[in-house]
Amino acid sequence: MTRQRQAILEVIRSDKRHYTAEELLSEVRRVLPNISRATVYNNLHALEDARLIRRITGEDGSDRYDSSYIPHGHFICSRCKEIYDFEIPEFSSTLEGLLGDKFDSYELKVRCVCPQCRDRLREA
Amino acid sequence: MTRQRQAILEVIRSDKRHYTAEELLSEVRRVLPNISRATVYNNLHALEDARLIRRITGEDGSDRYDSSYIPHGHFICSRCKEIYDFEIPEFSSTLEGLLGDKFDSYELKVRCVCPQCRDRLREA
DNA sequence: CTCAAAAATTAGAATTAGTCTAAAAATTTT
């Protein structure tokens, strides 16, 4: 666990946001101004291999990182693009039942309008 | 519906595979040798807007296209990377119940080893 | 039918996210 790796992990854990690698690079540079882009990418992979974070694919195609390795649902607002976590009770067992076997991981993204945006739309 | 758009749609519908844009480009070129890459991308977007196909994000980051617009699960073999469709009964209503509202669409990817690869692994 | 306007196509340049490389720096082993 190098200073760089530690700093990256701290930023990811500092907020429930789902950062992109590029966002992490600029955040971490506030602390370690010389950290390189490749180091961020290397460490994101290392941290995922170590099961400390989870990579998810953002709506725009760029990867984002979740401070929890445990799979869960994400719902993405079709308006503001914000990503929220949510749990589906028993979902893993449901999936296992359907597939008839254990699985490695899953990724669930639901696109819908978030409560805030719904209110904004109602006003307009 | 131009010749180009028609040809792209036909290739997508010709097989239950989930093609990448690049694969579609070379397939369609067998029929329309001068079709340009940009046309394929434009039409994939147009076809998705028209709800005739659905874009899904492949494991490697490149987009893939599904000949059905209706959301359903995909399971992706961790070994051979093949993508299979699967249905979860009542899943849409479950999601609606959890979110307390209608949603636009969802994308569910489950990573696991497919039956063929499991057999291959057992032999080895 | 025929001209103008709008939409789609084309080739290729540009952009973006991510990976790779080789040298330098840091860390660990002995």
Place this chain on the structure above:
DNA sequence: AAAATTTTTAGACTAATTCTAATTTTTGAG
């Protein structure tokens, strides 16, 4: 403390996708 290993760095590179500007095709009004 020297040698071996791992990590970091800057920047080159790649792959997928988007953008651009010119051309072609299609549409629709007269």
